[in-house]
Amino acid sequence: MSTNLQKDEPGGAGRAAPDRSGPPVLRLSGISKRFGAVQALTDVDLEVYAGEVLALVGDNGAGKSTLIKVVAGVNAPDEGVIEFGGRPVSISRPHDAQRLGIATVYQDLALADNLDVVGNLFLGSEIYRWGLLDEVAMEKKARELLDTLSIKIPSVRIPVASLSGGQRQVVAISRSLLGEPKLVVLDEPTAALGVEQTAQVLDLVERLRDRGLAVIIISHNMVDVRAVSDRVAVLRLGRNNGTFDVASTTQEQIIAAITGATDNAVSRRASRDHAQS
Numbered sequence: 001m002s003t004n005l006q007k008d009e010p011g012g013a014g015r016a017a018p019d020r021s022g023p024p025v026l027r028l029s030g031i032s033k034r035f036g037a038v039q040a041l042t043d044v045d046l047e048v049y050a051g052e053v054l055a056l057v058g059d060n061g062a063g064k065s066t067l068i069k070v071v072a073g074v075n076a077p078d079e080g081v082i083e084f085g086g087r088p089v090s091i092s093r094p095h096d097a098q099r100l101g102i103a104t105v106y107q108d109l110a111l112a113d114n115l116d117v118v119g120n121l122f123l124g125s126e127i128y129r130w131g132l133l134d135e136v137a138m139e140k141k142a143r144e145l146l147d148t149l150s151i152k153i154p155s156v157r158i159p160v161a162s163l164s165g166g167q168r169q170v171v172a173i174s175r176s177l178l179g180e181p182k183l184v185v186l187d188e189p190t191a192a193l194g195v196e197q198t199a200q201v202l203d204l205v206e207r208l209r210d211r212g213l214a215v216i217i218i219s220h221n222m223v224d225v226r227a228v229s230d231r232v233a234v235l236r237l238g239r240n241n242g243t244f245d246v247a248s249t250t251q252e253q254i255i256a257a258i259t260g261a262t263d264n265a266v267s268r269r270a271s272r273d274h275a276q277s
């Protein structure tokens with residue numbers, strides 16, 4: 001398995017370009033969300049195209065998870081427009097997101113440790129035959145899915161408790177693909193992983209992109225972000241603070257946008273108001 005972390009050209013020379021011929025898979029315009037006294041998101045825009053990996057970065061509390069929960073149908077936005085495949089949609093519950101083709105993998109993976117890989121992949125969407133679980137069909141489909149993604153797991157019949165953190169993450173992402181989504185959203189998929197396991201997950205992210213999916217990945221790790229993403233969207237204090245092409249942006253520029261060293265006028269004012277209140 002290749003190690004993306006060692007890739008010396010961030011932004012991926014030789015990579016297929018994202019498909020910008022049509023509308024973006026997802027476009028968010030003017031999204032705002034308040035929780036009581038906390039204005040978590042203010043007027044946020046975001047778009048991601050087919051065949052593109054968009055990293056969503058920002059300091060703790062910047063609003064990243066809140067924004068993806070808007071996309072996943074967990075948080076209803078107070079204001080703003082969500083377009084999917086070029087048309088306005090309403091995502092008011094997780095089922096709406098799934099039906100559109102949006103798969104979200106949260107950091108706490110919610111795998112069932114005592115079940116094997118097949119059991120986890122089909123948890124909640126089991127295949128039945130004559131009223132009985134069709135283990136043969138599920139195992140076959142599980143192998144096919146893992147094979148098409150070039151995922152190496154010792155056996156699909158071992159409990160996921162005995163897999164490494166990276167393998168578990170890969171199983172969780174694979175499970176989200178069974179519904180054949182157009183957009184996959186990953187909240188900190190490499191946060192708890194070592195170097196080798198991180199490489200395994202980033203490899204899978206690249207394969208999703210190569211298959212034409214749009215991917216949004218939240219990460220605090222700038223090395224990962226630069227290794228795997230095409231563009232980086234920065235949130236600061238719940239507002240946009242720049243979107244960057246990875247290939248033509250330095251790590252320092254992205255970090256400056258995260259920390260506020262290069263605030264745009266809007267977030268500068270927000271920061272000042274924040275300090276005065």
Ligand SMILES: Nc1ncnc2c1ncn2[C@@H]1O[C@H](COP(=O)(O)OP(=O)(O)OP(=O)(O)O)[C@@H](O)[C@H]1O
Binds near residue numbers: 035059067
């Ligand atoms: N359900 C909620 N109720 C109240 N406040 C919330 C809720 N969810 C998020 N917030 C607040 O909204 C702000 C943004 O939080 P969010 O979790 O989106 O940040 P984040 O960018 O994901 O941070 P981290 O990097 O720490 O995960 C924070 O001030 C947080 O306390």
Ligand SMILES: [Mg+2]
Binds near residue numbers: 064065066
């Ligand atoms: Mg978060």
